[in-house]
Amino acid sequence: MDETQPTKQPETAPESPYRREFLWAMGGLGAATAAALAGWGSLELMVPAGTADDWHKSTCRFCGNGCTIRVGMRDGAIVDIRGHESGHNQGVICVKGSMLRALPHIEGRLTKPMIRNNGRMVEASWDEALDLVAGKFKEVRDAHGPDALAFYGSGQLYTEESYTANKLFKAGLRTNNVDGNPRLCMASAAAGYVSVFGKDEPPGSYEDIDHADLFFIFGANPYECHPPLFERIQRRKALHREAFIICVDPRRSETAKRSDLHLPVVPGTDLLLLNAMAQVILHDGLADLAFIDKHLAFQNAGQSADLAAFRTFLQDYTPEKVEARLGIGADLIRHVAHRFARARASMSLWTMGVNQRTQGTALNIMLNTLHLLTGQICRPGATPFSVTGQPNACGGVRDTGSLSHLLPNGRLVANAEHRAEVEKLWGVPAGTISPKPGHHAVELFRAMEDGRVKAALIMCTNPAQSMPDSDRYTAAMAKCFTVVSEIVADSETAKTASVLLPAALWVEKEGVLGQGERRYQLVEKLLDPPGEARSDLWILVELAKRLGHGDLIKAQTAAEVWEEWRHFSAHSYYNFEGMTRDRLQREPGLQWPCPTEDHPGTVRRYVEGDDPFVSAGAGVQFYGRKDKRAMVSFCPYVPSPEQRSDERPLYLTTGRVLEQWHTGTMTQRIDELRGASGPARFIVSEVDARQRGVESGDLIAVASRFGEVVGRAVIDREMRPGLLFAAFYDAKLLVNRVVADHVDPVSREPEYKLTAVQFRKAEA
Numbered sequence: 001m002d003e004t005q006p007t008k009q010p011e012t013a014p015e016s017p018y019r020r021e022f023l024w025a026m027g028g029l030g031a032a033t034a035a036a037l038a039g040w041g042s043l044e045l046m047v048p049a050g051t052a053d054d055w056h057k058s059t060c061r062f063c064g065n066g067c068t069i070r071v072g073m074r075d076g077a078i079v080d081i082r083g084h085e086s087g088h089n090q091g092v093i094c095v096k097g098s099m100l101r102a103l104p105h106i107e108g109r110l111t112k113p114m115i116r117n118n119g120r121m122v123e124a125s126w127d128e129a130l131d132l133v134a135g136k137f138k139e140v141r142d143a144h145g146p147d148a149l150a151f152y153g154s155g156q157l158y159t160e161e162s163y164t165a166n167k168l169f170k171a172g173l174r175t176n177n178v179d180g181n182p183r184l185c186m187a188s189a190a191a192g193y194v195s196v197f198g199k200d201e202p203p204g205s206y207e208d209i210d211h212a213d214l215f216f217i218f219g220a221n222p223y224e225c226h227p228p229l230f231e232r233i234q235r236r237k238a239l240h241r242e243a244f245i246i247c248v249d250p251r252r253s254e255t256a257k258r259s260d261l262h263l264p265v266v267p268g269t270d271l272l273l274l275n276a277m278a279q280v281i282l283h284d285g286l287a288d289l290a291f292i293d294k295h296l297a298f299q300n301a302g303q304s305a306d307l308a309a310f311r312t313f314l315q316d317y318t319p320e321k322v323e324a325r326l327g328i329g330a331d332l333i334r335h336v337a338h339r340f341a342r343a344r345a346s347m348s349l350w351t352m353g354v355n356q357r358t359q360g361t362a363l364n365i366m367l368n369t370l371h372l373l374t375g376q377i378c379r380p381g382a383t384p385f386s387v388t389g390q391p392n393a394c395g396g397v398r399d400t401g402s403l404s405h406l407l408p409n410g411r412l413v414a415n416a417e418h419r420a421e422v423e424k425l426w427g428v429p430a431g432t433i434s435p436k437p438g439h440h441a442v443e444l445f446r447a448m449e450d451g452r453v454k455a456a457l458i459m460c461t462n463p464a465q466s467m468p469d470s471d472r473y474t475a476a477m478a479k480c481f482t483v484v485s486e487i488v489a490d491s492e493t494a495k496t497a498s499v500l501l502p503a504a505l506w507v508e509k510e511g512v513l514g515q516g517e518r519r520y521q522l523v524e525k526l527l528d529p530p531g532e533a534r535s536d537l538w539i540l541v542e543l544a545k546r547l548g549h550g551d552l553i554k555a556q557t558a559a560e561v562w563e564e565w566r567h568f569s570a571h572s573y574y575n576f577e578g579m580t581r582d583r584l585q586r587e588p589g590l591q592w593p594c595p596t597e598d599h600p601g602t603v604r605r606y607v608e609g610d611d612p613f614v615s616a617g618a619g620v621q622f623y624g625r626k627d628k629r630a631m632v633s634f635c636p637y638v639p640s641p642e643q644r645s646d647e648r649p650l651y652l653t654t655g656r657v658l659e660q661w662h663t664g665t666m667t668q669r670i671d672e673l674r675g676a677s678g679p680a681r682f683i684v685s686e687v688d689a690r691q692r693g694v695e696s697g698d699l700i701a702v703a704s705r706f707g708e709v710v711g712r713a714v715i716d717r718e719m720r721p722g723l724l725f726a727a728f729y730d731a732k733l734l735v736n737r738v739v740a741d742h743v744d745p746v747s748r749e750p751e752y753k754l755t756a757v758q759f760r761k762a763e764a
Contacts, residue, residue: 052080057588059513059521060097061156061506062661064388065226066515067093068588069100071507071526078104078507078526083228087588088206088519094227096661099670103506104527106669108488110502111531121489121500126532126542129499133457133483134546136498137173140455140481146175146434150444150453153180153402154460155393158511158523160561161536162396164553165459166408168540171428172549176413176438177453179404181461182393183441187747188355189386190398192364195746196372196631198624199410199573200398203605204347204383205517205591209236211381214343218248218367219270219353219753223255224658226387229349230255244343246336248273249353251653251725252718263336264720266327267651268640268754271359273326274366275317275637277337281373282311283318284334286341288375295620296372297627300634313634341374345381351389352655356753361746362635369632378607378620388516390662395514399574400565404438409572410624413437425568428552440748441467442741449476457543459485459536460503464492465663465731468750469706469741485536491665492731502533505666509535510558512584518591518602520576522584537561570595573613573624640754641742644722648756650688652702652724654735664729680730681712682759685719694761701762702726704755707737710762724757 052072060067068087072080078101083091113129114121124132140148151169153162162180169178190200197203209215209232222230237243247259248270256262265273281287298305300313319330326333340346348371354363368384376382388394401408411418419433426432439447445467447453456477464474470492477496484497487505494500508529514520529535537558544553555561559581569592570577576592578599583590591601593612606622608614614621622630644651659677661667668674682700694700696715701708702724711726711733719725726735740755 056524056526057084058507058526059391059523059589060093060100061103061391061513061523062096063226064155064390064393064516065089065228066391066513066519066521066589067097067228068521069093069097071100073526076527084588088517089228090232092228092231095659095676096667096673099673100506102670102672103666104508104530106488106666108490108669109530109533110486110489110494110500111533112502113532114489114500116498121497126534129501130539130542130546133499134543136481137455137547141173144454146173147177147436147438148452148454149173149175150177150179150439150447150456152441152444152456152458152461152463153178153397155180155182155186155388155390155397156460157392157396157536158509158558159392159396159400159514159520159565160511160558161459161540162392162402163400163408163565164537164540164555164561165457166400166402167426168544168547168549168553170407170434171423171426171432172544172547172552174432174434176404176434176436177444178402178438179441179444180397180402181441181463181466182390182397183403183748184466184750184752185352185355185389186386186393186398187403187749188357188360188364188744191361191744191747192368193386194410195361195365195633196368197606197622198631201394201518202383202385202516203378204385205603206232207603208345208347208381208383208385209233212236212345212347213240213243213381214339214346215243215245216248216340216346216348217245217255217259218348218350219363220349220351220387221249221253221255221655222349222387223253223258225351225389225656227658229387230258234258244339246339250720250723252720261336263328263332266325267653267723268357268642269326269637271363271366271635271637272317272322273328273333274363274370275314275635276319276322276326276333277340277370278366278373279314279317280319280334280337281341281370282314284338286338287373291375292373295622295629296632297629298632298634305634310632310634317637340370340376343376345379346371346374346376347381348384349387350385351387353753355386355749356751358640358742358744358751359635359638360744360749360751365633366635368630372630372632378604380604383604386516391515392513394516394518395512395520399514404440404444407433409569409574411572421571425571426552440743442743442748442750445473445476448480449473451479453480455481455483457483457485458493462491462493462663462665464496465734465736466728467741468736468739468752470734470736470739471707472741485539487533488665488669492663492734501539502529502531503539504529504533504535508533509537511535511537512562519589520579520584520592521589522581524585640751642740642751642754642756644756648704648758650722650724650757650759652704652726652735652738652755652757653753654726654728654739656729657727660727660729662729664731668729677729679712680727680733680735681714683716683719683725684713684759685721685723686715686717687721688724688759689713689715692759692761699762699764700759702738702757702759704738704740704757706740706755709733709735709737711735724759
């Protein structure tokens with residue numbers, strides 16, 4: 001493998017220097033960050049553009065938008081970042097993306113392997129570090145069996161890396177203990193899509209924004225978390241004045257402020273809204289009965305049912321029966337249901353406010369169901385769209401099957417036929433893959449806690465900061481032999497490591513990212529990594545050799561792995577065999593299915609003439625299920641385990657702010673972004689603050705039954721009483737210490753959005 005020679009694919013410089021991404025940044029500070037800036041003009045200093053000699057097509061490595069970008073180079077360094085006009089983002093990027101030029105130079109880069117020796121981390125050679133890891137893994141496997149080993153990955157690893165790790169652990173080491181941070185953010189979306197359509201990933205595309213008349217934004221804040229998406233929505237609204245934005249969010253977020261209608265539901269009750277809307281749609285004659293008859297099936301608790309039974313089930317959710325608990329009046333519920341059903345094209349967009357819930361799967365099912373009942377699906381602008389949080393949670397984790405219950409391309413560990421298919425494709429003996437699903441994320445760290453998992457490889461993620469009830473699971477990692485591949489030496493997770501391996505970052509390596517609309521894009525290597533840092537793929541290949549699985553992991557470069565993986569995909573409905581490396585180098589991404597090299601990619605699934613798997617004459621066909629119908633499940637509302645009480649009278653919810661991304665390992669180290677956002681704070685309602693004698697800027701102690709955190713308070717007059725908000729990017733305000741670790745019983749995704757807490761003024 002050659003990890004040192006950067007590839008070059010020069011492009012023509014953009015025709016216009018107009019910085020749409022910069023203008024977006026100027027208008028884009030959210031409520032949680034506005035206090036950190038004296039004025040909008042300060043942001044001009046954030047995106048100084050250098051003069052580039054040549055330009056390279058690439059992809060932003062932050063959120064699941066997967067924005068196509070141009071990287072401007074001069075003298076072997078990145079001097080400018082622009083949005084790519086040919087990309088799906090149409091040249092628009094957010095302020096984080098515009099600062100990618102600073103990413104390779106962040107402080108604290110880990111440049112040499114390190115081994116913990118007598119409690120101290122000391123430098124080591126790669127041979128010393130990898131030999132130690134391989135020896136420890138063999139020792140644990142021989143003494144305790146393969147399920148004492150684990151891999152915890154990320155939606156930030158390139159597809160080639162996740163695919164290789166999954167193959168090594170499931171077919172080589174023979175454990176299904178392969179999970180990662182997508183379990184924390186997108187597992188409920190995946191479970192919802194699979195329940196309804198039989199297959200994961202959204203049926204529509206970002207292009208649907210350009211055709212929609214109604215935007216139903218549910219449990220999402222794209223203004224701050226996915227800015228180019230929201231700018232596209234605003235552009236649609238400016239060009240099409242009938243377009244209408246509804247935002248469902250307990251908090252008056254920056255997105256809610258810019259919507260035509262904000263529904264501030266009582267936290268944790270929003271499934272009542274979806275069920276009530278379904279009841280109105282069926283009762284008031286708004287349903288597309290012909291579409292239902294031809295394309296839908298029904299089930300109740302796993303048993304076959306019908307539309308009549310579904311109508312009966314929904315009688316418990318009439319607007320009058322739910323309005324008091326929901327906090328939204330019956331007339332307004334009806335108004336929203338009518339708007340949704342009667343719009344020429346309705347598009348739903350949702351993310352963590354839906355997924356990170358103990359009823360996350362049910363919420364996902366019902367959002368899809370509203371589209372199915374009304375026929376608002378499988379045509380331009382009409383689609384249910386789950387927005388993704390990480391750049392490769394879809395392509396690199398969900399598609400490659402890199403979760404504990406999955407195998408590649410939508411196959412299941414527990415399905416004997418699926419295991420046999422994968423064993424044949426991987427060329428391993430029958431019975432190699434264990435029939436036992438591995439530990440999902442929360443259970444995996446509990447297994448570290450009680451000794452069932454004794455050694456683990458953690459790559460490209462920071463669970464010591466991102467896990468709920470984080471003190472508990474950080475302590476669990478300290479009990480385990482953890483090998484952490486990391487870009488910095490001082491992340492919260494790096495502090496717990498037994499072995500630290502220096503990882504290459506973004507354009508310091510090559511690989512494919514798959515974002516939220518099934519679009520795969522190539523990131524080419526443009527820089528050498530610092531010091532002795534290496535790509536995660538190189539680390540996995542070298543570790544495989546030392547573990548005796550060099551014959552299994554034959555593909556050793558990113559290009560070789562991609563060739564194997566695209567041919568593997570041809571044996572599934574995820575078929576993207578037509579996405580050659582050459583095509584990905586030339587084009588700004590391709591959407592699967594894409595079965596042949598002349599196929600343009602699929603904008604909308606399940607639609608005849610667009611999706612290659614739909615039978616001729618079917619029009620619309622939900623081929624992911626054997627009966628070719630989408631499944632509507634009855635989803636009764638179940639209150640969260642976290643309920644407010646006299647002792648803990650408020651709910652804490654967590655999220656992101658515009659300038660920071662996830663745990664801040666990267667964005668917090670970029671001076672301009674750190675200065676713009678400032679430190680993380682608790683956003684408190686004026687009522688709750690005054691009752692406790694708290695002023696903006698005061699320290700407050702926020703406590704749940706899981707822990708306590710002290711941080712600064714900011715009073716927001718638009719925050720509803722009884723609700724607190726904090727972003728999780730700042731390790732100095734490690735809010736996940738107090739966050740509940742309850743999980744959805746189907747997806748096993750934790751409920752970050754609802755934790756019962758109290759707070760009091762704290763001493764400095």
